[in-house]
Amino acid sequence: MSGAFRIPGAGRLKQAKTARFNFDGQSYTGIEGDTLASALLANGVHLVGRSFKYHRPRGILSAGAEEPNALVEIKRDAARKTPNVRATVQELYDGLEAQSQNRWPSLSFDVGAVNDIASPLFSAGFYYKTFMWPKAAWKSLYEPKIRAAAGLGISPDKPDPDHYSSRYAHCDVLVLGGGAAGIAAALAAAETGVRVILADEQAEFGGSLRFETGAGIDGQYGFAWAQAAIARLQGMDNVRVLPRTTAFGYYAQNFVGLVERVSDHLSAPGHDLPRERLWQVRAKRVVLASGAIERHMVFADNDRPGIMLAGSARTYLNHYGVAVGKNVGVYTANDSAYAAAIDLKKAGVNVAAIVDLRDHPTGPVIDEARALGIEVNFGRAVIRAGGKLRVSSMTVQPKNGGGERTIPVDAILMSAGWTPSVHLFSQSRGKVAFNDETKRFVPGTYAQDCVSVGACNGTDGLSATIDEAYAAGEKAAKDAAAKTAKSNKPKVDASESWSRGMLGAAPGAGPDTTVKAFVDFQNDVTAKDIRQAVHEGMRSIEHVKRFTTNGMATDQGKTSNMHGLAIAAEVLGKPIPEVGLTTFRAPYTPVTFGAIVSHARGPLFDPTRKTAIHPWGEAQGAVFEDVGQWKRAWYFPKGGEDMHAAVDRECVAVRKTAGLFDASTLGKIEVVGPDAAKFMELLYTNPWEKLEPGRCRYGIMLREDGFIYDDGVVGRLAPDRFHVTTTTGGAPRVMNHMEDYLQTEFPQLNVWLTSITEQWAVIAVQGPKSRDIIAPLVEGIDMSDEALPHMSVREGKICGVPTRLFRMSFTGERGFEVNVPADYGQAVWEALWAEGQKHGAAAYGTEAMHVLRAEKGYIIVGQDTDGTVTPNDAALDWAVGKKKADFVGIRGMARPDLVAKGRKQLVGLKTKDPKVVLEEGAQIVEDPKQAIPMKMIGHVTSSYWSENCGRSIALALVAGGRDRMGDTLYVPMPNGVIEVEVSGMVFFDETGGRLNG
Amino acid sequence: MLLIRCPYCEEERPELEFRNAGEAHIARSANMAGESDDDFEKFFFIRSNPKGIIYERWRHMHGCARFFNAVRDTVTDKFIMTYRAGEPKPSKLPIISNEVVAK
Ligand SMILES: [Zn+2]
Numbered sequence A: 001m002s003g004a005f006r007i008p009g010a011g012r013l014k015q016a017k018t019a020r021f022n023f024d025g026q027s028y029t030g031i032e033g034d035t036l037a038s039a040l041l042a043n044g045v046h047l048v049g050r051s052f053k054y055h056r057p058r059g060i061l062s063a064g065a066e067e068p069n070a071l072v073e074i075k076r077d078a079a080r081k082t083p084n085v086r087a088t089v090q091e092l093y094d095g096l097e098a099q100s101q102n103r104w105p106s107l108s109f110d111v112g113a114v115n116d117i118a119s120p121l122f123s124a125g126f127y128y129k130t131f132m133w134p135k136a137a138w139k140s141l142y143e144p145k146i147r148a149a150a151g152l153g154i155s156p157d158k159p160d161p162d163h164y165s166s167r168y169a170h171c172d173v174l175v176l177g178g179g180a181a182g183i184a185a186a187l188a189a190a191e192t193g194v195r196v197i198l199a200d201e202q203a204e205f206g207g208s209l210r211f212e213t214g215a216g217i218d219g220q221y222g223f224a225w226a227q228a229a230i231a232r233l234q235g236m237d238n239v240r241v242l243p244r245t246t247a248f249g250y251y252a253q254n255f256v257g258l259v260e261r262v263s264d265h266l267s268a269p270g271h272d273l274p275r276e277r278l279w280q281v282r283a284k285r286v287v288l289a290s291g292a293i294e295r296h297m298v299f300a301d302n303d304r305p306g307i308m309l310a311g312s313a314r315t316y317l318n319h320y321g322v323a324v325g326k327n328v329g330v331y332t333a334n335d336s337a338y339a340a341a342i343d344l345k346k347a348g349v350n351v352a353a354i355v356d357l358r359d360h361p362t363g364p365v366i367d368e369a370r371a372l373g374i375e376v377n378f379g380r381a382v383i384r385a386g387g388k389l390r391v392s393s394m395t396v397q398p399k400n401g402g403g404e405r406t407i408p409v410d411a412i413l414m415s416a417g418w419t420p421s422v423h424l425f426s427q428s429r430g431k432v433a434f435n436d437e438t439k440r441f442v443p444g445t446y447a448q449d450c451v452s453v454g455a456c457n458g459t460d461g462l463s464a465t466i467d468e469a470y471a472a473g474e475k476a477a478k479d480a481a482a483k484t485a486k487s488n489k490p491k492v493d494a495s496e497s498w499s500r501g502m503l504g505a506a507p508g509a510g511p512d513t514t515v516k517a518f519v520d521f522q523n524d525v526t527a528k529d530i531r532q533a534v535h536e537g538m539r540s541i542e543h544v545k546r547f548t549t550n551g552m553a554t555d556q557g558k559t560s561n562m563h564g565l566a567i568a569a570e571v572l573g574k575p576i577p578e579v580g581l582t583t584f585r586a587p588y589t590p591v592t593f594g595a596i597v598s599h600a601r602g603p604l605f606d607p608t609r610k611t612a613i614h615p616w617g618e619a620q621g622a623v624f625e626d627v628g629q630w631k632r633a634w635y636f637p638k639g640g641e642d643m644h645a646a647v648d649r650e651c652v653a654v655r656k657t658a659g660l661f662d663a664s665t666l667g668k669i670e671v672v673g674p675d676a677a678k679f680m681e682l683l684y685t686n687p688w689e690k691l692e693p694g695r696c697r698y699g700i701m702l703r704e705d706g707f708i709y710d711d712g713v714v715g716r717l718a719p720d721r722f723h724v725t726t727t728t729g730g731a732p733r734v735m736n737h738m739e740d741y742l743q744t745e746f747p748q749l750n751v752w753l754t755s756i757t758e759q760w761a762v763i764a765v766q767g768p769k770s771r772d773i774i775a776p777l778v779e780g781i782d783m784s785d786e787a788l789p790h791m792s793v794r795e796g797k798i799c800g801v802p803t804r805l806f807r808m809s810f811t812g813e814r815g816f817e818v819n820v821p822a823d824y825g826q827a828v829w830e831a832l833w834a835e836g837q838k839h840g841a842a843a844y845g846t847e848a849m850h851v852l853r854a855e856k857g858y859i860i861v862g863q864d865t866d867g868t869v870t871p872n873d874a875a876l877d878w879a880v881g882k883k884k885a886d887f888v889g890i891r892g893m894a895r896p897d898l899v900a901k902g903r904k905q906l907v908g909l910k911t912k913d914p915k916v917v918l919e920e921g922a923q924i925v926e927d928p929k930q931a932i933p934m935k936m937i938g939h940v941t942s943s944y945w946s947e948n949c950g951r952s953i954a955l956a957l958v959a960g961g962r963d964r965m966g967d968t969l970y971v972p973m974p975n976g977v978i979e980v981e982v983s984g985m986v987f988f989d990e991t992g993g994r995l996n997g
Numbered sequence B: 001m002l003l004i005r006c007p008y009c010e011e012e013r014p015e016l017e018f019r020n021a022g023e024a025h026i027a028r029s030a031n032m033a034g035e036s037d038d039d040f041e042k043f044f045f046i047r048s049n050p051k052g053i054i055y056e057r058w059r060h061m062h063g064c065a066r067f068f069n070a071v072r073d074t075v076t077d078k079f080i081m082t083y084r085a086g087e088p089k090p091s092k093l094p095i096i097s098n099e100v101v102a103k
Helices: A036-042 A111-117 A126-130 A135-149 A180-190 A222-234 A310-318 A336-346 A364-371 A423-427 A462-481 A527-535 A541-548 A561-572 A593-597 A614-619 A643-656 A676-683 A731-745 A770-777 A822-839 A846-855 B037-044
Strands: A018-023 A026-031 A071-075 A081-086 A096-100 A165-176 A196-199 A239-242 A245-251 A255-261 A276-288 A292-295 A307-309 A327-332 A350-356 A376-378 A380-386 A393-398 A405-408 A411-415 A417-420 A431-435 A440-446 A450-452 A492-494 A518-520 A623-627 A630-635 A659-662 A667-672 A696-702 A708-718 A721-726 A752-755 A760-766 A792-798 A801-807 A815-821 A904-911 A923-925 A936-946 A951-959 A968-973 A976-983 B003-006 B011-014 B019-023 B053-059 B067-073 B079-084
Touching (some): A018 A036, A026 A036, A036 A310, A165 A180, A180 A222, A180 A276, A180 A462, A196 A245, A196 A276, A276 A462, A276 A593, A292 A310, A307 A310, A310 A327, A310 A336, A310 A411, A327 A336, A327 A380, A336 A350, A336 A411, A350 A380, A350 A393, A350 A405, A417 A440, A440 A450, A462 A492, A518 A527, A518 A561, A527 A541, A527 A561, A541 A561, A614 A630, A614 A822, A630 A846, A643 A659, A643 A846, A643 A936, A659 A822, A659 A846, A667 A676, A667 A731, A676 A721, A676 A731, A708 A731, A708 A801, A731 A752, A731 B053, A760 A770, A801 A822, A815 A822, A846 A936, A846 A951, B003 B079
Parallel strands (some): A018 A096, A165 A196, A276 A450, A307 A411, A327 A350, A327 A411, A350 A376
Antiparallel strands (some): A018 A026, A071 A081, A071 A096, A245 A255, A292 A417, A380 A393, A393 A405, A659 A760, A667 A721, A667 A752, A696 A708, A708 A721, A760 A815, A792 A801, A801 A815, A904 A951, A904 A976, A923 A936, A936 A951, A968 A976, B003 B011, B053 B067, B067 B079
């Protein structure tokens, strides 16, 4: 037998299919199809957790997604530990392991429960008032303590080994919610042939038909009709049926996010299955059929384990075959709880009494309850629940006061009425309207192409629901795709119906009391807390919410918001709609990071770009660094060298013989067309019209504000063709910048822009022997200094493949950059490497490249500039065409502040102790003895050890830097002040003779 | 995620394909170098930042790569219309509303 509380003959689960599970170290048996909650209840276990703030014992309140109490940790293995899983949603599987949370040392004896006794300390706004002073203590003392003591489950401490998947989908009609309303709407739409998606959060469709024994449709019991209808829909090609799928967010233009739990219910999920699947659906029309959520009664100690929602108790009985007690009491303010009492009584459970707050209710359910011999009390309230780890009694009193009577019970089923689930409607930016008669918020003004049907629309009764939903499904299909079909509307034979109920605190938990009558179970907010918030000056419901934290837990107040609102409204003396409803926000229920991130993690988090020559570097044991999305060879250690040794060797080799460098990541853009030169004139500071084909020029690009945006060497291949290079990181934004001006400011120019970064592999060969290395492999290009001077470009062949051969240098040595089609990159590199070996050339990485260029004072945009540096600041005035009438940045550059004296200028710095290497980013001061905070006049932008100079070198931006040549400045560091001398930016070969050396 | 109609592709495409490019209809002077400080300030720094209807530039970055103009309501986030770069600022806007009042 799978639990002492399983009723033979009740429910829909197959008794034979048992599943073993474990809760807090104790093993139990359930049945396949159980939730963890139903399996625990079948075994008589109600106590499943401790509350957030007071650590009060808590049981299972509900049978669905609204559950605020029964949060457990589900553990599959060391890495698969999921905290805060609602036991009412978690399907049972054989071998399931669950643990209660927020208790120490054990669930039945919890030290933190002292908070319950000390509860006056923890009233509304407690955190704000108590822990705001002294401010510094918040981070170091209060926050960690609060987080440790209060809190939900413990986050997993290992990387998530599961995988997740993600799908985009389009449909004509998306139906959210698979109860009677959703199914009817889906049927109506599906029959027209339009594309339909129907999703429901439960494993089985049917919604409230799971517990409504009085529903009959098309000659079948409601639940059986639902299963038959779903089977029909699943058989239709135009319909996708998604069980275990929660619509968690409704975004602009009918874009809905859903998460499908694919394998959390399986005992041994196959590795081919994702754990969850994110659906991003764009629907022409959305039908919201999200149902309604039952509210609890707000009375003293209403949180004792064994006290639960009446409809949920019915679900446990009618679907799972589980009685939630042997002797239950019922406390209600509407008819629906009677049905629970009747079903339980018929199943052989003793119903001690029904306590009905209403004075003179009448109706068939009341008659039926009486006919079954159940004691029914009108006009009375349950003012208190007895028991601690499990409810043991309910104390009843006439609602206007009078004699008390205590009735022993082992469960209390309660119902204050049903709240339409307008969450998704509200997320769609629809405005809710308050129906004063039924005391509920229902969809009012729509903002998107959607419609609400059934209980979430405040529609009562199965007939009305099916009528409304079917018509909505037909209309949605017609509106979305102009399709209609012969109506085949399900016929309702029998229906349960109820409405009304109450909002706010029940008698016995009124303003004159200090009892703990819980409004929000998950955040431990009582009726008293809400009143206190109003008394302390909160007027808006949004403030009351934040002050009390009502509705701010992970359940988002699904059971508590309306009660909280009603209590606040009562104290404020305002009608409910004037106090207003708090905003509903996505997600409807918590969504895992895994589902949102999906495949985009680890190596797939961001694209990795590798050059054609990357495999060679790898084979050589290069150490790579990330430069944006690129992997670049940083240095090539040889025989146990550390980074410094490798970089020193590479730097020396380049200046002594030659070095090979993979420069493929340089951004490259081809600017082509009759107006190419005109375009270049406008986009770069330099003059271009007179640059002869075959020659190169170092170009500077500004933004309109006059600051340096990018730089690079540009070769003119033909009168109408420029080969532009950009910084490695700058390529996409430079392209965007160029396109922007070409398309919107200078559309009259006949120019085409093409990104050719990936097309060409670039091999820099630099050093005195560079020509000797290249020349033997080149065909059709005269390599002499006269024919191919510094800053020129030729097209020809190398190793038999086309090349754009640049004579240029970023090292200050005689140098070349060999562009070859990327597919030949590695082959040409290997050929050049073989030639290089004859001369003792080295491969060098980005670090050596940085050092070599700094030795020559060549700047790196983005390192030596930061978006506030003008060409003049960077000593690049020479590259600005003085006679040009216009270029982007020409006016910005002339702004008063940009030409003022004392601007930070790029200069060199030499430490007085040549062995000391400054830290990049270090601040510079004039007088190290001044009081702190010191006046900072600049900072170090580049700093390296230069083996070629035999000393450290640095570049820095210093206020009025060029007027300080030879001055001594200071760099205060934690271990002392470093003395530096301001110098020019060129540290090596100042005359530049080596370019032709 | 919004759907944005590219006036070149003549299709509604998801927001992820697009990049905003700031306010539209701010003309770059034909005599840029001769602009006064005040005029340059207005051109470069001052933006209308309205609550309500804004005219702005977008680029169909991961599509046809064209820049175009859009009229958007900053309150509702709704795109009212889009049109090609270089076309004049529309003098009349279409009335866009799919608000439906429940019975
Ligand atoms: Zn486009």
